[in-house]
Amino acid sequence: MGHPFFILYRCALGALGGLKVVILIALSACLPVGIDPTPTLPPTATIASTSTPSPVPSPTLTPSITPILEIETFVIGYSVQGRPITVTWLGTGEETLVIIGAIHGFEGNTARLVEALIQGLAGQVPASARIYFLPALNADGYANGTRLNANGVDLNRNWDTPNWSRDTCYGEGNLVTGGGGAYPFSEPETAAFSAWLLDLKGQSSTPPRVISYHAYHAGGLVLPGYLTTPTGTVTHAPAAEFGLQFASASGYVYSETWPYCPMTGELSNWCAENGMACLLVELHTDLDLSMEEIAVQQAAILDILHK
Ligand SMILES: [Zn+2]
Numbered sequence: 001m002g003h004p005f006f007i008l009y010r011c012a013l014g015a016l017g018g019l020k021v022v023i024l025i026a027l028s029a030c031l032p033v034g035i036d037p038t039p040t041l042p043p044t045a046t047i048a049s050t051s052t053p054s055p056v057p058s059p060t061l062t063p064s065i066t067p068i069l070e071i072e073t074f075v076i077g078y079s080v081q082g083r084p085i086t087v088t089w090l091g092t093g094e095e096t097l098v099i100i101g102a103i104h105g106f107e108g109n110t111a112r113l114v115e116a117l118i119q120g121l122a123g124q125v126p127a128s129a130r131i132y133f134l135p136a137l138n139a140d141g142y143a144n145g146t147r148l149n150a151n152g153v154d155l156n157r158n159w160d161t162p163n164w165s166r167d168t169c170y171g172e173g174n175l176v177t178g179g180g181g182a183y184p185f186s187e188p189e190t191a192a193f194s195a196w197l198l199d200l201k202g203q204s205s206t207p208p209r210v211i212s213y214h215a216y217h218a219g220g221l222v223l224p225g226y227l228t229t230p231t232g233t234v235t236h237a238p239a240a241e242f243g244l245q246f247a248s249a250s251g252y253v254y255s256e257t258w259p260y261c262p263m264t265g266e267l268s269n270w271c272a273e274n275g276m277a278c279l280l281v282e283l284h285t286d287l288d289l290s291m292e293e294i295a296v297q298q299a300a301i302l303d304i305l306h307k
Contacts (some may be wrong), residue, residue, distance in 0.1 A: 077192025080150035083139035091125030096208040100134040105141015110213035120298045129305045153181040159270035160184035162228040169261035210278040217282035220252030225268035225278040236272035249300035
């Protein structure tokens, strides 16, 4: 549960181009998510009395106050099956952080974590920062409980990187024929998100940083973005700094290599090639995080912001 004055509303506003415009959302225009905005009043006490009741005064009407929220949710694109890919934005500062979940649809606890972070961080984002939350990049996979998108493509192998490959690998050596897609950004989800990220970068004074949550790896794992060179991969220095900070703050293990099989067409490689520090964070569990575990992630995110 977040701060009582910050009630999350999800408003389908459509794809908005003007990202620098903070739209103040009146509650009446939005649909509440999960929380009933109408406070439940305690039952009126019944008082036994034998006295003659005095005239009941006319009730004084309380002035109607329409809460105004600086929480905006907008749509950056649509999945293969037509589901909206939504981003929620908190804060108005210059430093930009993007947090995404469920790039692999069956890692559903990451989407629910990002949803919880929106509520938990509302009102907590320092004035110097803004955070964009994308709970489920693989909206179809999240709805259908699959790793891949509805075209059978791995959305973390479909990025336009020097090492993009049509056939891909994941986990401890599982091969996926055609997992990289027909070509880089062949999928509407990666095409929309990459275009939006580049647009955001173009509008930001410093490049956005990105945390992409996955699940899971025992103990939790933080993998920094990397550059692809003719002889292999090299860790992206800004991502390394970012990753070490986040690992320290979260208690997760920092690792510059995935020891199981070669990764291709990854978001965190594309980020580095485009000057953005990205982290792949493997949660320590595939279960929904407890309130305490969510609080750890929340504190780690606040910790890595430059204040
Ligand atoms: Zn994953």
